[in-house]
Amino acid sequence: xxxxxxxxxxxxxxxxxxxxxxxxxxxxxxxxxxxxxxxxxxxxxxxxxxxxxxxxxxxxxxxxxxxxxxxxxxxxxxxxxxxxxxxxxxxxxxxxxxxxxxxxxxxxxxxxxxxxxxxxxxxxxxxxxxxxxxxxxxxxxxxxxxxxxxxxxxxxxxxxxxxxxxxxxxxxxxxxxxxxxxxxxxxxxxxxxxxxxxxxxxxxxxxxxxxxxxxxxxxxxxxxxxxxxxxx
Ligand code: ATP
Numbered sequence: 500x501x502x503x504x505x506x507x508x509x510x511x512x513x514x515x516x517x518x519x520x521x522x523x524x525x526x527x528x529x530x531x532x533x534x535x536x537x538x539x540x541x542x543x544x545x546x547x548x549x550x551x552x553x554x555x556x557x558x559x560x561x562x563x564x565x566x567x568x569x570x571x572x573x574x575x576x577x578x579x580x581x582x583x584x585x586x587x588x589x590x591x592x593x594x595x596x597x598x599x600x601x602x603x604x605x606x607x608x609x610x611x612x613x614x615x616x617x618x619x620x621x622x623x624x625x626x627x628x629x630x631x632x633x634x635x636x637x638x639x640x641x642x643x644x645x646x647x648x649x650x651x652x653x654x655x656x657x658x659x660x661x662x663x664x665x666x667x668x669x670x671x672x673x674x675x676x677x678x679x680x681x682x683x684x685x686x687x688x689x690x691x692x693x694x695x696x697x698x699x700x701x702x703x704x705x706x707x708x709x710x711x712x713x714x715x716x717x718x719x720x721x722x723x724x725x726x727x728x729x730x731x
Contacts, residue, residue: 500525500683501546501653505554508538508545508707515541516552516707523653523700528675528684530694530715532728533704539687540581542704543655546685547571547578558653572601577651581658581687583638585645587631591622594630594641598648607650615644618674636667643671653683660690672697691728695719703728 501523508516516538523529531539545552548568556564558574571578577598585594595615599608616623619640625633630641639659646654659675660668672693675684679697688694695701698715703724711721718724725731 500527500559501685502557503542503546503554504557506542506545506552506556507554508541508550508552510541510550514707515550516545519554519702519704519707519709521700521702521709521712523683523685525652525683526679527699528679528686528697528715530686530688530698530701531704532688532691532694532701532718533710535689537704538707539704540657541707543578543657543685543687546655547576549578572649572651573603575603575650575652576655577646577649577653578655579642579646579657579659581661583635583642585630585633585638585641587629589630590627591630591633591641592626594645595622595648598645599650601649604648604650608648611648611650615647618647618678619644621670634664634667636663636671639663639667639671640674643674647678647682651682653685654678655685655687657687658689659686660688660693668693691724692719695724 504520506519533539541550544550546556548566595612621637659671676697695715695718701715701718702709703711
């Protein structure tokens with residue numbers, strides 16, 4: 500579904516990612532973990548054309564590394580950036596509609612919004628509320644819901660648990676686990692325990708490079724991961 504090969508990413512003259520390769524098969528959850536500043540966000544931004552990079556990014560056998568970010572929704576890739584950037588002055592429903600303006604998604608708009616509201620019952624209860632009045636966790640659910648409204652086959656999620664009350668973090672991860680039946684997910688997360696529990700595969704990024712990779716279970720049992728990321 501997604502194959503990233505020898506990715507190198509740059510902010511002007513500063514290189515942030517070195518020789519990163521990974522692949523994601525249909526229906527998998529792939530977690531990318533690492534400390535602050537390791538390069539995780541940069542990897543996602545490079546995939547969707549928001550950061551200068553070299554190397555190859557293939558989606559469903561098409562090279563997309565050269566495409567601009569606005570083409571991604573048409574292709575079936577949704578990127579939910581960190582920091583839950585919802586439209587605060589619009590209602591929950593309006594935010595979800597904003598997610599479905601690409602040609603492919605527009606045909607199924609009402610049906611997919613109904614499905615998203617079933618997936619996130621909290622959003623259903625607050626469908627008419629201004630997004631700016633939702634809690635942090637609810638705004639994160641809305642940001643994910645808006646990504647889903649574009650009917651993606653690949654969802655890139657950046658730090659969905661950041662700054663969210665623990666009970667909602669659990670709820671968000673449960674929902675991600677349910678979603679994986681229908682959608683392929685790349686998850687960047689500092690909540691390593693959660694991220695590896697739901698991952699088919701995981702990649703540990705350190706100083707812009709892949710330091711360790713394996714199945715979610717292998718990484719949970721890896722001594723370095725346990726000591727450096729799981730506090731064990
Ligand atoms: P975080 O969880 O804090 O977002 P991360 O692993 O996602 O961490 P990145 O945000 O990808 O890390 O950052 C990787 C490196 O690139 C860091 O050294 C960071 O300082 C640098 N960087 C990120 N964004 C920019 C930018 N816009 N301009 C210059 N350097 C940047």
